[in-house]
Amino acid sequence: MQIYGSLTALQIPIPYPMKTVTVLLDRPADGPVTLVDTAIYTPEAEAALAEGLGAAGLGWGDIERVIVTHHHPDHYGMAGLIQERSGASVQMLDVEIGRSERYWHQWDAWLPGHIKHLRDHGAPEALIETVEPDGRRGLARVRPAKQVEALREGARLPLAGLEWEVMWLPGHSDGHLGLWNAGESLLIAGDAVLPRVSPNVSLYAYSRPDPLGDYLLTLGKLSALDPARAVVGHFGPLMTGVQERARDLRTHHHGRLDFIAAEVAREPRTAYELSLAMFPRNLSDGSRRAAMAETLAHAEHLHLLGQLGRTWEARGWVYHP
Ligand SMILES: [Zn+2]
Numbered sequence: 001m002q003i004y005g006s007l008t009a010l011q012i013p014i015p016y017p018m019k020t021v022t023v024l025l026d027r028p029a030d031g032p033v034t035l036v037d038t039a040i041y042t043p044e045a046e047a048a049l050a051e052g053l054g055a056a057g058l059g060w061g062d063i064e065r066v067i068v069t070h071h072h073p074d075h076y077g078m079a080g081l082i083q084e085r086s087g088a089s090v091q092m093l094d095v096e097i098g099r100s101e102r103y104w105h106q107w108d109a110w111l112p113g114h115i116k117h118l119r120d121h122g123a124p125e126a127l128i129e130t131v132e133p134d135g136r137r138g139l140a141r142v143r144p145a146k147q148v149e150a151l152r153e154g155a156r157l158p159l160a161g162l163e164w165e166v167m168w169l170p171g172h173s174d175g176h177l178g179l180w181n182a183g184e185s186l187l188i189a190g191d192a193v194l195p196r197v198s199p200n201v202s203l204y205a206y207s208r209p210d211p212l213g214d215y216l217l218t219l220g221k222l223s224a225l226d227p228a229r230a231v232v233g234h235f236g237p238l239m240t241g242v243q244e245r246a247r248d249l250r251t252h253h254h255g256r257l258d259f260i261a262a263e264v265a266r267e268p269r270t271a272y273e274l275s276l277a278m279f280p281r282n283l284s285d286g287s288r289r290a291a292m293a294e295t296l297a298h299a300e301h302l303h304l305l306g307q308l309g310r311t312w313e314a315r316g317w318v319y320h321p
């Protein structure tokens with residue numbers, strides 16, 4: 001699907017409920033052949049991306065630049081593969097490079113801290129036991145880039161014959177990148193805003209201390225920007241009504257904050273215990289850990305605002321009024 005001029009969107013299959021991820025391909029008359037995001041590293045995604053390139057008369061070796069919105073496997077997964085095959089420059093926001101390295105290059109060194117963090121917030125041992133095998137399966141779906149160049153917030157770069165401003169849109173990930181062209185009122189948004197689902201906002205051992213606070217500021221930025229159109233990572237490639245969606249997402253998170261505050265007032269609990277109230281359905285271990293990280297982002301936001309206390313007890317950090 002054509003987005004603007006030489007910029008087109010491919011929908012690449014991913015083994016997640018969202019089904020596909022958007023990969024942008026730019027083949028300008030004058031400028032580097034560029035991908036924005038790469039999709040996950042699975043045989044299906046690799047074949048679909050090869051087909052998309054082929055339809056544009058391109059092969060792997062023709063890619064000169066890869067811009068990655070954030071380090072999650074469905075966006076970053078093939079960055080290393082593409083770099084190995086083409087020598088392309090892989091570029092990410094400066095803040096995100098460290099997150100990506102810690103996660104994909106130093107996973108073994110980082111794992112004990114991750115496990116301690118889960119345990120400290122009340123995760124039971126049965127939920128801890130599957131962290132390592134689940135994590136190793138995830139690692140197999142990412143081929144990380146050996147060299148990544150840093151982009152800085154406010155920098156300008158060319159794409160599809162236009163000049164774009166690099167934006168920092170943290171929350172869903174610490175160094176989430178957006179690209180903004182004011183003339184076209186077009187935002188390349190990745191997962192910073194999505195139709196249909198609320199982008200997950202999670203607190204992990206390696207996150208900035210208040211990802212939800214970051215995300216609420218990002219929603220304010222998106223609201224103020226009021227793009228006519230946004231290219232989104234899932235359920236797109238294009239969405240309109242970003243300002244209204246940003247307001248709805250803010251209301252959604254405020255509702256969750258109220259829920260947590262009310263639950264804690266009823267009975268002080270760990271983030272894990274609160275996650276059972278916020279997400280009461282039976283979940284797989286991976287989804288339960290994600291639910292816990294999302295709950296923790298909300299509880300910790302209230303704690304950092306001084307609206308909830310937190311004390312250390314035998315079962316971990318317990319939030320109280
Ligand atoms: Zn993501």
Ligand SMILES: [Zn+2]
Pocket residue numbers: 021072074075191233234
């Ligand atoms: Zn995604």
